[in-house]
Amino acid sequence: MDCSYFDAGRCTSCALMGRPYARQLADKQAHAEQLLAPFDVPVWETPVASREDGYRNKAKMVVGGSVDAPTIGILDADGHGVDLEACGICSPGHRAAFPVLARFITRARLTPYDVRRRTGELKHLIVTESPDGELMIRFVLRSTEPVPRLRKHLPTLLAELPHARVVTANVLPEHKAVLEGEQEIVLTEAQTLAMRLNDVTMHLRPQSFFQTNTEIAAALYADARDWIRELAPDTAWDLYSGVGGFALHIAGAEGDGATAGPEVTGIETSVEAVASAELSRTDAALSRLRFASGDATAFAVGAEASPDLVIVNPPRRGIGAELSGWLEASAVSHVLYSSCNAASLAKDLAAMPSLRAVKARVFDMFPQTTHFEVMVLLERR
Structure with a gap:
């Protein structure tokens, strides 16, 4: 597998990239x-x-940039957003969803969190895809302030991403190197994502670990x-x-x-x-x-x-x-x-x-x- 992000030095998370x-x-x-x-x-x-490639069922992406030009990916050494929307190890469902989510961030005015200045609201996007192609989308926020805007614009997001089954707001008020907080606000009627493996169906809640x-x-x-x-x-x-x-x-x-x-x-x-x-x-x-x-x-x-x-x-x-x-x-x-x-x-x-x-x-x-x-x-x- 080849990766333009890796070749350009923009992301080196996959240490074996390019090796047969x-x-x-x-x-x-x-x-x-x-x-x-x-x-x-x-x-x-x-x-x-x-x-x-395309093997990851869970994408844990840092949101950077600005509210009008958000990046979905990682942060560089200086805390600037590096966009990885076409990341090859993420599932095709993830890659199709990222541009829609970027537009939604702008529409709902979810200001990306600035790590250096400690300002802004949206810290991470955590997207999980089930074997059936359904999505769980979690917006990790600094506070509950953006939640009303999330609710207001949610119907548009669901119309553009019909496979989105569960959408939540996770609240992480602390400035620390963790992915999510303890408070989870479920915005959709569905609260779990069905993960069907072999002849077993597992019901995944937002804060549950899955392989x-x-x-x-x-x-x-x-x-x-x-x-x-x-x-x-x-x-x-x-x-x-x-x-x-x-x-x-x-x-x-x-x-x-x-x-x-x-x-x-x-x-x-x-x-x-x-x-x-x-x-x-x-x-x-x-x-x-x-x-x-x-x-x-x-x-x-x-x-x-x-x-x-x-x-x-x-x-x-x-x-x-x-x-x-x-x-x-x-x-x-x-x-x-x-x-x-x-x-x-x-x-x-x-x-x-x-x-x-x-x-x-x-x-x-x-x-x-x-x-x-x-x-x-x-x-x-």
Whole structure:
């Protein structure tokens, strides 16, 4: 894949841009195997390749420029807006929406936030596209002052973007390097975006995390379901469950989905993500699945009994010493570890010597970057 922004030095976020994709994937596989070499993984399944471009389902764009000439992209070193409306890794739906959103910013007089002067209102645009082509559009604002103008001009935006299902105003009053604030004002009747992966529908609320690459996420969850089906556990925990991708897939792995599969508990710190997961569980009528908000480590350490299987899908820092120690000392027979950071994965595996690797697989969730997902199945020796 080639990128004119990268070639011109306007955006260098995709560090591997221009490198042949086959080489990118081979290098990621080699890196994963090197980091996990101490654990003697007996089977490395073929890495799952992604599309090279248009793979991102979520675009997190900084708004710069002026109200009459807004930029949608990033800021340069001096805080000036760099327009990236034609970014090649964003989905075609994103790229079609950006010019419409730029016109809407002008029409609704949403003054872009000036980082240096700390003036203006509109900080970011966060746009998520579902597998069905529907959009969730979030305007991240410094205050609620522009909300009446958003409401006034919303019908025009929806007419120009008929696939926009959810539109919100997120309020981030603080001047700090974060993407969004705690307050979310939903402006449309619909409050969730349906993300249909495999035979599972997940209902995504505005502040819920979802895997960046829809096609690779579907492959990840499908493999997890196949690996777990062979184990036939009676009970399972999905720790760091997010919107429930793993739990929803394994709970409905067999039969009619209502009573088949293991009894599953999903634990996630984000209240919004849990609300999304619960809506999906209710919609699918999965009676042996439940979700709760809480800390994964505290939940495990405080539990009266351990399950047959534990799934962990932690942030880049990994699961940490305490949860690794608990898993090592527990009676859990299998662990499915999905990691976006193979280095922290290796550190966690070193703390669980009683759990040996059975197989692993690399999933290229982030083409054109050095990042990837790797999933490992562990069983007690």
